[in-house]
Amino acid sequence: MTLGSLVPAYAEIAILVAASLILLIDVFLPDRLRGVTYALTQVAILVAALASLVVVQLTGTRPEFAFSDMFVSDPMANALKLFVYIAVSATLVYSRGYLAERGLFKGEFFVLVLFALLGMMVMISANSLLVLYLGLELLSLSLYALVALDRDSKVATEAAMKYFILGALASGLLLYGMSMLYGATGTLEITAIAQAVAGGDANRMLLGFGVVFVVAGLAFKLGAVPFHMWIPDVYQGAPNAMTLMIASAPKLAAFAIAIRLLVNGLLNIAVEWQQMLVILSVLSMAIGNLAAIAQTNYKRMLAYSAIANMGFMLLGLATGVVGGNLYSAIDAYSAAMFYAVTYVLMSLGAFALPMLLSRAGFEAETLEDLRGLNRRSPWYAFVTLLFMFSLAGVPPTVGFYAKFAVIRAAVAADMIWLAVFAVVMSLVGAFYYLRVVKLMYFDDPVDTAPLRGDLDLRLLLSVNGLAVLVLGLLPDGLMAVCLASIRSLVV
Amino acid sequence: MSNATPWLSLAIWTPIVAGLVVMATGGDRNAHIARGIALIGAIAGFLVTIPLYTGFDRATAAMQFVELAPWIRTFGVNYHLGVDGISVLFILLNSFITAVVVIAGWEVIQSRVSQYMAAFLVMSGLLNGVFSALDAVLFYVFFEGSLIPMYLIIGIWGGSNRVYAAIKFFLYTLLGSLLMLVALVFLYYAAGGSFSILDWQQVRLPMVAQVLLFFAFFAAFSVKVPMWPVHTWLPDAHVEAPTGGSAVLAAIMLKLGAYGFIRFSLPIAPDASLYLAPFMITLSLVAVIYVGLVALVQADMKKLIAYSSISHMGFVTLGFFIFNAYGIEGALVQMISHGFVSAAMFLCVGVMYDRMHSRLIADYGGVVNTMPKFAAFMMLFAMANAGLPGTSGFVGEFLVILGAVKYSFWIGAAAATTLIFGAAYTLWMYKRVIFGAVANPHVAELEDIGRREFFFLALLAAAVLAVGIYPAPLTDVMHASVENLLRHVAMSKL
Numbered sequence: 008m009t010l011g012s013l014v015p016a017y018a019e020i021a022i023l024v025a026a027s028l029i030l031l032i033d034v035f036l037p038d039r040l041r042g043v044t045y046a047l048t049q050v051a052i053l054v055a056a057l058a059s060l061v062v063v064q065l066t067g068t069r070p071e072f073a074f075s076d077m078f079v080s081d082p083m084a085n086a087l088k089l090f091v092y093i094a095v096s097a098t099l100v101y102s103r104g105y106l107a108e109r110g111l112f113k114g115e116f117f118v119l120v121l122f123a124l125l126g127m128m129v130m131i132s133a134n135s136l137l138v139l140y141l142g143l144e145l146l147s148l149s150l151y152a153l154v155a156l157d158r159d160s161k162v163a164t165e166a167a168m169k170y171f172i173l174g175a176l177a178s179g180l181l182l183y184g185m186s187m188l189y190g191a192t193g194t195l196e197i198t199a200i201a202q203a204v205a206g207g208d209a210n211r212m213l214l215g216f217g218v219v220f221v222v223a224g225l226a227f228k229l230g231a232v233p234f235h236m237w238i239p240d241v242y243q244g245a246p247n248a249m250t251l252m253i254a255s256a257p258k259l260a261a262f263a264i265a266i267r268l269l270v271n272g273l274l275n276i277a278v279e280w281q282q283m284l285v286i287l288s289v290l291s292m293a294i295g296n297l298a299a300i301a302q303t304n305y306k307r308m309l310a311y312s313a314i315a316n317m318g319f320m321l322l323g324l325a326t327g328v329v330g331g332n333l334y335s336a337i338d339a340y341s342a343a344m345f346y347a348v349t350y351v352l353m354s355l356g357a358f359a360l361p362m363l364l365s366r367a368g369f370e371a372e373t374l375e376d377l378r379g380l381n382r383r384s385p386w387y388a389f390v391t392l393l394f395m396f397s398l399a400g401v402p403p404t405v406g407f408y409a410k411f412a413v414i415r416a417a418v419a420a421d422m423i424w425l426a427v428f429a430v431v432m433s434l435v436g437a438f439y440y441l442r443v444v445k446l447m448y449f450d451d452p453v454d455t456a457p458l459r460g461d462l463d464l465r466l467l468l469s470v471n472g473l474a475v476l477v478l479g480l481l482p483d484g485l486m487a488v489c490l491a492s493i494r495s496l497v498v
Numbered sequence: 499m500s501n502a503t504p505w506l507s508l509a510i511w512t513p514i515v516a517g518l519v520v521m522a523t524g525g526d527r528n529a530h531i532a533r534g535i536a537l538i539g540a541i542a543g544f545l546v547t548i549p550l551y552t553g554f555d556r557a558t559a560a561m562q563f564v565e566l567a568p569w570i571r572t573f574g575v576n577y578h579l580g581v582d583g584i585s586v587l588f589i590l591l592n593s594f595i596t597a598v599v600v601i602a603g604w605e606v607i608q609s610r611v612s613q614y615m616a617a618f619l620v621m622s623g624l625l626n627g628v629f630s631a632l633d634a635v636l637f638y639v640f641f642e643g644s645l646i647p648m649y650l651i652i653g654i655w656g657g658s659n660r661v662y663a664a665i666k667f668f669l670y671t672l673l674g675s676l677l678m679l680v681a682l683v684f685l686y687y688a689a690g691g692s693f694s695i696l697d698w699q700q701v702r703l704p705m706v707a708q709v710l711l712f713f714a715f716f717a718a719f720s721v722k723v724p725m726w727p728v729h730t731w732l733p734d735a736h737v738e739a740p741t742g743g744s745a746v747l748a749a750i751m752l753k754l755g756a757y758g759f760i761r762f763s764l765p766i767a768p769d770a771s772l773y774l775a776p777f778m779i780t781l782s783l784v785a786v787i788y789v790g791l792v793a794l795v796q797a798d799m800k801k802l803i804a805y806s807s808i809s810h811m812g813f814v815t816l817g818f819f820i821f822n823a824y825g826i827e828g829a830l831v832q833m834i835s836h837g838f839v840s841a842a843m844f845l846c847v848g849v850m851y852d853r854m855h856s857r858l859i860a861d862y863g864g865v866v867n868t869m870p871k872f873a874a875f876m877m878l879f880a881m882a883n884a885g886l887p888g889t890s891g892f893v894g895e896f897l898v899i900l901g902a903v904k905y906s907f908w909i910g911a912a913a914a915t916t917l918i919f920g921a922a923y924t925l926w927m928y929k930r931v932i933f934g935a936v937a938n939p940h941v942a943e944l945e946d947i948g949r950r951e952f953f954f955l956a957l958l959a960a961a962v963l964a965v966g967i968y969p970a971p972l973t974d975v976m977h978a979s980v981e982n983l984l985r986h987v988a989m990s991k992l
Contacts (some may be wrong), residue, residue: 381613401643415573436544487572
């Protein structure tokens with residue numbers, strides 16, 4: 008057994024080393040120099056991004072394996088990692104001032120974020136059930152701790168407990184499913200599982216049960232109905248910065264493990280898991296959108312919106328294989344990937360907004376706090392308007408193409424009823440996004456305090472909003488990246 | 499036929515860019531700058547559409563001023579623009595109305611001026627995009643994108659019940675267009691991977707698919723027209739919208755629905771259109787007669803004009819589904835005419851509302867005594883709304899009735915009742931508001947229209963009379979395209 012080349016893991020190594028170093032350095036820094044930790048963390052992410060680019064340069068478009076084939080670097084892994092870097096880096100910028108005001112701007116935060124990032128990267132590149140699980144746990148444990156970081160907050164502690172218990176349950180389900188897959192195929196390596204399944208010598212019943220548990224575990228992590236109840240509670244209870252962290256980049260990692268397990272590993276029995284995904288998707292779109300209407304808390308509303316959006320994303324995953332035929336698989340899975348990436352872009356902005364409105368001693372989190380934003384700041388009202396219309400899927404924002412792509416996948420799979428259901432549900436969804444716009448534009452402000460002044464937060468939010476619009480006008484490049492990523496997986 | 503200057507792109511992007519510049523002027527301190535830039539942008543936006551008319555080749559039904567560039571390669575979507583004799587006139591109409599609306603909002607709008615002007619300019623560009631898009635996704639992006647500015651216009655500058663009206667407007671139209679989106683994607687695969695509307699007109703489809711597609715398009719366009727019974731959003735939206743919003747809504751946005759029927763439903767699903775023609779004719783006649791009667795009893799002037807719009811648009815859909823040249827050309831002329839007349843009527847109500855802050859007929863009476871110039875203008879527009887010969891309203895209605903009689907005498911007879919109802923509700927309203935003794939001290943204090951108001955009403959009056967007396971410049975442009983459309987409809991695509 009040789010280790011082989013370490014090239015595919017360059018970025019992971021960089022992040023691991025950086026996280027350890029920052030953990031050490033931070034101990035020796037006085038409180039006033041916490042900014043150094045922040046800067047080092049951003050530099051670490053930048054180095055990892057450069058390392059990923061080097062990996063792309065060295066490996067090109069072919070998949071490259073490392074650590075006895077347990078770890079893979081392919082176009083999808085590299086593309087998703089780059090999006091994850093952007094999301095995590097943006098999260099840090101958004102949270103800086105907010106955390107500092109609340110005494111949470113501590114070394115632990117940065118180290119936990121870096122370990123969460125490492126966990127996501129490992130998940131994205133996993134080619135073995137074990138590695139995948141390790142990455143997932145690394146991410147989850149870091150996130151549990153992050154939510155509980157504000158020790159004195161009762162709601163945050165409660166959210167952390169809920170997140171931990173339900174998350175552990177989900178991990179258990181996933182692990183149980185994986186053990187059955189191992190039992191059926193005799194291997195932990197995902198590409199080998201695919202061969203064993205294709206060969207037909209795997210125990211179909213055991214495989215079937217394994218798939219059920221794996222899908223349930225994935226649904227938990229993605230937050231699809233009926234495994235969704237942790238999402239609203241955790242999103243609402245966690246401090247804003249942590250909500251932003253949970254709600255953005257980990258969705259990409261969850262998408263990646265869904266692709267690794269279902270597409271890389273179990274594409275041959277897609278009939279079995281596609282039906283489950285269709286049910287999850289339909290339920291998520293319906294319950295997510297309907298429940299969001301009833302919310303008065305902005306974060307909780309966005310949490311239900313996240314559930315609904317994951318339902319739409321699942322639509323892409325559920326429509327790849329038609330009657331054993333793979334002709335539309337690339338389109339469908341790349342539509343799902345496009346959806347996941349653009350959703351993360353939108354949710355970053357949407358979840359960052361409360362931090363713009365909050366100040367020391369005041370947490371903006373109800374819908375009422377958005378009232379009259381257009382009078383307080385026309386520009387940020389406009390930026391939020393872009394996020395809302397994008398989440399609702401109204402052109403010319405990027406959210407439209409995301410919905411368009413998954414609906415296209417559903418029609419291509421001859422599931423027109425599913426497409427019609429999806430558009431009806433997006434109409435239901437439009438209502439509560441429109442209500443946010445209504446509060447901002449049609450009502451007079453209650454709170455007239457000036458908005459937070461942090462230049463980095465303001466600048467990034469503007470860029471984020473414009474990105475939603477510009478990608479809406481020119482979505483071709485991002486879609487091409489997604490297509491190229493998926494094409495290398497499905498042959 | 500490609501052209502050196504991308505006039506269509508200019509028609510779309512000039513107002514949008516101007517709108518963004520206006521928005522950048524910021525708060526109400528710079529309101530005068532915002533107004534100035536908006537006016538320049540609107541006039542420039544109108545000027546760039548003139549070459550579309552002067553350079554238009556009337557002999558051909560082919561698309562002209564075509565621009566084709568790949569836009570989203572991964573989806574097979576192109577930036578494909580072009581106009582034929584049907585769509586070119588609406589681009590001119592829209593740009594003209596935008597300029598009028600900017601002038602009309604000059605003094606009336608005092609809060610958030612830059613946002614108001616920007617919303618109208620951006621919407622104008624998007625609407626031009628709808629009329630010139632030849633790629634279905636591009637069409638959809640413009641079609642739905644234009645909802646956003648209108649939603650804001652109604653919601654921010656509207657009346658007391660504006661929030662309800664704005665959300666109702668948005669959700670109603672969104673439901674229709676989302677169902678159309680599924681139809682568009684379906685057609686993409688049916689046409690072997692193309693979003694070109696021109697390709698779709700050649701696709702052969704079985705009857706079931708055609709009927710389903712027809713209903714998907716019907717969902718989008720009937721709400722937009724609006725046809726009875728999905729019209730209920732319109733009176734709400736009209737009543738609550740600011741004057742300029744009502745004018746653009748009636749003059750242009752309603753036309754999107756009618757335009758959609760002739761661009762999508764008729765040529766793509768001709769067999770279903772023929773099969774379902776009785777259904778469409780029935781709905782149209784209900785709109786013409788029943789909604790005309792509903793208009794009669796309205797106490798609110800804006801509501802009355804809103805119902806009158808629905809009734810007039812019923813005439814337009816009737817004209818389309820009797821499948822002869824009279825009907826379709828009449829319907830198109832009616833659309834243009836209604837664009838001028840309804841905008842003018844809403845602006846007239848706006849002129850009175852700005853002075854009295856009431857839209858109720860009962861609050862007025864004897865306005866002619868204090869506002870004689872205004873009364874004269876409104877007289878002309880009321881007559882045009884009633885379809886008096888010599889005004890633009892007559893030409894379209896006459897042609898549609900002619901076509902309807904050719905199709906079936908009784909349908910023609912039923913449609914002709916609009917001349918009675920239309921005259922009744924319009925003139926009765928006019929009589930109660932304008933004539934008679936001065937009703938109350940507020941009316942006695944009214945000031946006649948100023949130069950600005952005179953100017954935009956005169957512009958519209960000139961247009962109404964010109965179309966009424968000599969409609970040939972309009973109909974000449976349409977002939978070739980309408981004949982081509984009828985050929986498409988006559989050809990079975992089964």
